[in-house]
Amino acid sequence: MSQRPEAADDRAGRETPLPQVVRARAREAQQRPAATAPAPADPAPELPVARVLVDLPLAHLDRPFDYLVPARMHDTVVPGSRVKVRFAGQDVDGFVLERAGASEHAGRLSPLRRAVSAEPVLSPAVARLCELVAARYAGTRSDVLRLAVPPRHATTEKRPSPAGDPWAGDLASAAAGWGGYPGGPELLHGLAGGASPRAVWSALPGESWPCLLAAAAAATLASGRGSLLCVPDHRDVARVDAALSAALGTGRHVVLTAEAGPARRYRAFLAVARGAVRVVVGTRAAAFAPVHDLGLVAIWDDGDDLYAEPRAPYPHTREVLLLRADDEGCAALVGGVARTVEAEYLLRTGWAAELTAPRPAVRAAAPLVSVTGATDRELERDPHARTARLPRSAFEGIRDGLARGPVLLQTPRQGYATILACETCRSPARCPPCGGPLRQTAAERPPSCRWCGTEQRSWACPECGERGLRAPVLGDRRTAEELGRAFPQVPVRTSSGERVLATVDPVPSVVVATPGAEPLVDGGYAVVVLLDTWLMLARTDLRTVEESLRRGLAAAALARGEADGGRVVAVGDPAHPALQALVRWDPAGFARRELEERRSAHLPPASRLATLTGAEADLADAVATLRLPPGAEVLGPVEVPPHERGPRQVATDPAQMRLVVRVPRPAGADLSRTLVEMQGVRSARKLPMVRVQVDPVGLG
DNA sequence: ATGACCAATTGA
DNA sequence: CAATTGGTCATG
16 A cells, blocks of 8 residues: 555655666565465366456456466355455455356466455346346446446345245236236236247337236246346336336345445345345346346336446446347347337337227227417407416316316427527528527526537528527426416426326316326326427437327326317427327337438448547547448537536646447447447557447437 | 556767 | 667556
8 A cells, every 4th residue: 555655755756766677676575565465376176177268448458367276265255256456566356257167367466365255147138138248338347237237235235035935927817907918918918938038019198008917927937937128217117126026026026226226236136146036126227136037127208318337338228138038048028009110110120019909999998189389469369368378278188188187288398498499480480600509698698508508699590581489488387387277276296307296186176297207197197288399399319209209198198088088189280290290199100210211321220320529539430440240430529519518628638529339230230339439449558548439328 | 447568869 | 889768568
């Protein structure tokens, strides 16, 4: 520990300069008594070699290293356990991949420094999965391992996991809900019989999908196999948790989320790793859960952006689960009310089968959807509507719905609320120099750009030439206040951000919610109003149209069916394809068209794409060393928009630039391989790293 | 990362 | 000539 200041002194030249070799010897001599070298290794009698994956951030060291297992660690050092080893002069953490009788390595092996515990936290299947994910996303196994294995909690490890009989799934009680889907009962029987079907499931609006997921898990359990169910957030986890308790009884499944806190999280993880439970529900971190005898992976609403992991190498939960299904040969279920283009691609390639209800059943379960334009002329007719800034038909819809039950208003998130738009054509107002959104900061000031701060005194709409601006949406609180004045006889509540309501009572009331925060209501909403959809639909990147439809469908699916009087009013452009898909309740058709567009635009999932981010010179250098497969294109570099940059840039930092590399989908593995190779070379040569993201979610 | 080694470069 | 710097390589 005392070497560091001395080394600094050496560099500062306070001592008489000595030849480097002499200095190194001197330091070594000082170090030897301090570092209590363990007694000369007395290797384990059997399998004395441990293959260890060392936790290092360096791309070129992403491979196993062999160590000698001292005899006293023989029982503790099991495959998948944690160890500490000496590597390049420092103590580092590692996982034991396997024990071996001999090493390929020619040199002498160092002994393991310490066996941390005998708990096999990294199963062979998960170790393979980490390798596959690292390869797919051009990252390192140690980065993926940080996502896959939760931090150790020693106290929890000492306690045994409650062991029950993990088997005996009950198929009969759960089968009912799947009867509404042709192929559904067959899916369940396949799972119960040990088969591994793969399906993209378009759930009916209002479907009690947690029960169907639980039924699938129960069927899989009946075949002696485990299940892994991923859902977007902890509200959904709670619903599936309850459904699993109903289907399996208590103690047969476990909840795995990061929110639970380190002790509870590790406790649940250990129960799975030890095979005490074989059914897991959780959020994106659960995708790596070491479920024994995995028979089924399932993901609900795979278009939710919560599935995009924000830490390197930025894997997507759906892709992790699909890699796993391929590797472990288990069943896969990709379900949702909406359908992502990636799910559509699974159908197109024949990887999965389609599981959809017949058209009449969809019609019967879906609410009646209408679209209304938001013209000021309509607003003027009704003073109440004007106060709430609602089109008249939406206002009337709310009034009509309140006579029959609760009404839901979905408003864009608060972040959207301050963006200005053209008064005439509703195009979002953007800053001419940088393209950032314009906003009004104070009533007396001219509008300014949120990215570069430039004030715009003489803005004119590039679409229609008009000069008028309007603040299109009020925040959800303000909307709620104004609705409260318009409908004083009913309660008005909000659900958004920090205060999300899980449910509301099935009585007349108004609920204002942001996307993803809509409360559930028993029996469904009488009316659902989607406010200002044009605002969300006008955002720049390609994903947002699909995303808007997904959110619209999710809210609309909470309304009663048409036969029960369920109505949905969407405020926006009736000609917009996303709103037409909503009116027809045709998420599959929309996904098909969207996939076709992506294909012709050479965008994922029809192509595989990676972004490289860094200083311009480093990018040029990096891309020059790539061995790109045939058909590859390099686009850019362009400057990274200010709002996407990391926190606080020093003025002297070179501008962050981004370029895009794109290849046909079959060459995706080649692209990832050459990116890994490039990162390895850069890391070994101590060159500045460039950030690599394969198929990033929010491109644009 | 850290450290070792080698070759080219600098300095008196 | 020695000392320094910079690139490359290995780390078990």
